Amino acid sequence: MRLGPKAGAGAIARQKIAIGGVVQGVGFRPFVYNLARRHGLTGMVANTPAGVEIEVQGAPEVLAAFALALRDEAPPQAEIFTLTSSPLASAPEADFQIHHSQLIGPATTMIAPDLSLCRECLREMLDPADRRYLYPFINCTNCGPRYSIVTAIPYDRPATAMRHFVMCADCRREYEDPGDRRFHAQPVACSVCGPKVSLLEALGKEIAVAQAAISGGVELLRGGKILAIKGLAGFQLAVAADNEAAVTRLRQRKSREEKPFAVMVADLAAARELGFLAEEDEALLVSPSAPIVLVPSRPGNGLARAVAPDSGQVGVMLAYTPLHHLLLREFGGALVMTSGNLSEEPICITNPEALARLAGIADGFLLHDRDIYVRGDDSVVMRMAGRARILRRSRGYVPRPMLVAPDGPSVLAVGGELKNAICLLQGERAFLGQHLGDLKSLPAYDFFRENIAHLLKIFAAEPQLVVHDLHPAYLSTRWARESQELPTLAVQHHHAHLAAVLAEHRAVGPAIGIILDGTGYGWDQTIWGGEILIGDYRQCRRLGSFEPLPLPGGDAAIKAPWRTGLGYLHAAFAGQLPELAFLRDRPVGPVVEMLERQLNCPKSSSCGRLFDAVAALCGLRSEITYEAQAAIALMEAAGGRLGEPYNWEFYAEGPIFRLALRPMIRQIAEEVGAGVAPAQVSQRLHGTLVAMLAGAAERARVASGLNLVILSGGVFNNYLLFEGLLAALSRRGFEVLSPEQLPFGDGGIAMGQSLIGRQYLLDQVAV
Ligand SMILES: [Zn+2]
Ligand SMILES: [Zn+2]
Helix, strand or coil: CCCCCCCCCCCEEEEEHHHHHHHECCCHHHHHHHHHCCCCEEEEEEEEHHHHHEEEECHHHHHHHHHHEEEEEECCCCEEEEEEEEEECCCCCCCCECCCCCCCCCCCEEEECCCCHHHHHHHHHHCCCCCCCCCCCCCCCCCCCHHHHHCCCCCCCCEHHHHHCCCCCCHHHHCCCCCCCCCCCCCCCCCCCCCCCEECCCCCCCCEHHHHHHHHHHHHHCCCCCCCECCCCCCEEECCCHHHHHHHHHHHHHHCCCCCEEEECHHHHHHHHHHHHHHHHHHHCCCCCCCCCCCCCCCCCCHHHHHHCCCEEEEEEECCHHHHHHHHHHHHHCCCECCCCCCCCCCCCHHHHHHHHHHHCCCCEECCCCCCCCCCCCCCEEEEEEEEEEEEEEEEECCEECCCCCCCCCEEECCCCEHHHEEEEEEEEEEEEECCCCCCHHHHHHHHHHHHHHHHHHHCCCCCCCECCCCCCCHHHHHHHHHCCCEEEEEHHHHHHHHHHHHHCCCCCCEEEEEEEEEECCCCCCCEEEEEEEECCCEEEEEEECEEEECCCHHHHHHHHHHHHHHHHHCCCCCCCCHHHHHHCCCHHHHHHHHHHHHCCCCEEEEHHHHHHHHHHCCCCCCCCCHHHHHHHHHHHHCCCCCCCCCEEEEEEEEEEECCHHHHHHHHHHHCCCCCCCCHHHHHHHHHHHHHHHHHHHHHHHHHHCEEEEECCHHHHHHHHHHHHHEEEEECCEECCCCCCCCHHHHHHHHHHHHHHHHHHHHHHHH
């Protein structure tokens, strides 16, 4: 019988250590293996559906040191949430081994998000002496595809898209060598055994493979053509970012008129030429999540105007897959890189889907044969008030869970309608799914259903409740009510926003919520969106709101801010309309008649609509082609400055107070009539909102005794308003919480819904 290396040196103990968290697909088992060997311990490590299980044997003081190092030296992408250890009887053994994954047990482990190409792999890929020289699918335990190629957990090769590729002898040696940095890297591959790239012309005929395919793709891009590229978690459409005609053609073919495009470059040096990057922006760009980072645009950066018309910001990302790196190195400039889809539809992931749906958009297809199973758009991050804020949460972040609450029943929340994302609350963790888009498009609705099925499957979840928005017509609401045998719960939209931020910060509330967005269905069945609430996970009360004003034509007003502007003017001037330029050549008469007869003119307390109305009044934007376009134009006009507030006041209406808007609208109309520039109007509008909302928070504090304020809702993507209000509230001694990991907009509400749902279940049990 052979004993462990420390046998005879004193007492031998054996411990079982169970670790939960993001510990699969991040090089955790090789790390444990090497750590155990370094400490001279014997035993084993294995993946389980719940995470990683370790058995270690050796001297007690060495075991203690090992346990400490497990946390301190864990691989950069690992996140340990739970670590429990228990004693075992010592066993005869000679070494430390990695065992096959155990497939039995509750599935609670976390799959890592997809990870951008690491430095070592980049270096190898560019080294002519390396056997993976210029191989576009190089990866290791620290980088490469993860969530997008997984069909089940534990995360092992047979449960990924790599199951179709049989490792060659060289790859297998690396995969099995604990000293190798590709030890148990599931997507390991090389040009002999792994995925291959090919170039197809627009009609789908293959015209090149391997290196020639990449060069052929670069030729297309240089010629101003649109290239569809199979990326990490979905297809992308690329075009030369300095080619005005090419970018314009992409806009036309994709039916995306003006919404800014993001740009991809090879490295930080190139990114610095496009925009003004702070140190934190650079850290985000090179992080394994590799998001699009919104930064102030550098004048004269050489980008075509059509990339981001009229915008002072540019969305930049770095090449994050080996294929991107090869393409950009050969191309030598910046590429517009946008989701491979038509307008607001979900991103394509399979080759046949791309060839069908992107036909008519792409002039060529750079494909490969590694399947993508889970769709993910590029994530978008912006720094506001000194912190990185995830505005669109998808590739690189999903499915990293957020630790939000103590244990409790599992809940599925299905979010809103625009910018839908779903959330699964499982134990202490909330898995906020990726951005799914506007469910009103059928492909997005299919994506929504596919996403729910996938999330429930890979986490083996059995939710006890499905939570949906209060809006009866949302497709997510209908899905919850019609297709489920589970009990359902409706949650008011802005209450969900408030609860989501509490959850992200592991706070319990109650808190004052200042929730500003475009549209959310209220308890009184009207459209809300400028709300002062008091709430926690259990309940919510509306303390105040923006004054509700008419939207002539309802939804039609959302696409046509001039209608909202006219509605607000009509209310502010009691029908005695001033003559303003933006109403010239508009069918004012019929709309005024609608307003006077109150036909299809729902009233809304939406802050998004206030921005629309003022942008129209100033003559900045009468019609829009994408969500929040008028609000963005108005914000940009202010040039980052707050102005002297207009008159503002509160008035009581029934049990709540209203933030009066008509006095401000009257002043703005007078100023615009007198020729005051939009810049000044915008500065004063922002100044007014900051003063008025800080005043509303004071009023809520007096009424409730609470000092905690939550700021959320899509309107706060406006950094001037957000930073201004945050500063004003801090000056008044408020404690303020706002989203960081969650989007400000509706992409975050499912998390709030899920926590409210769990509270509801717990309260039912308690009764
Ligand atoms: Zn790597
Ligand atoms: Zn190989």
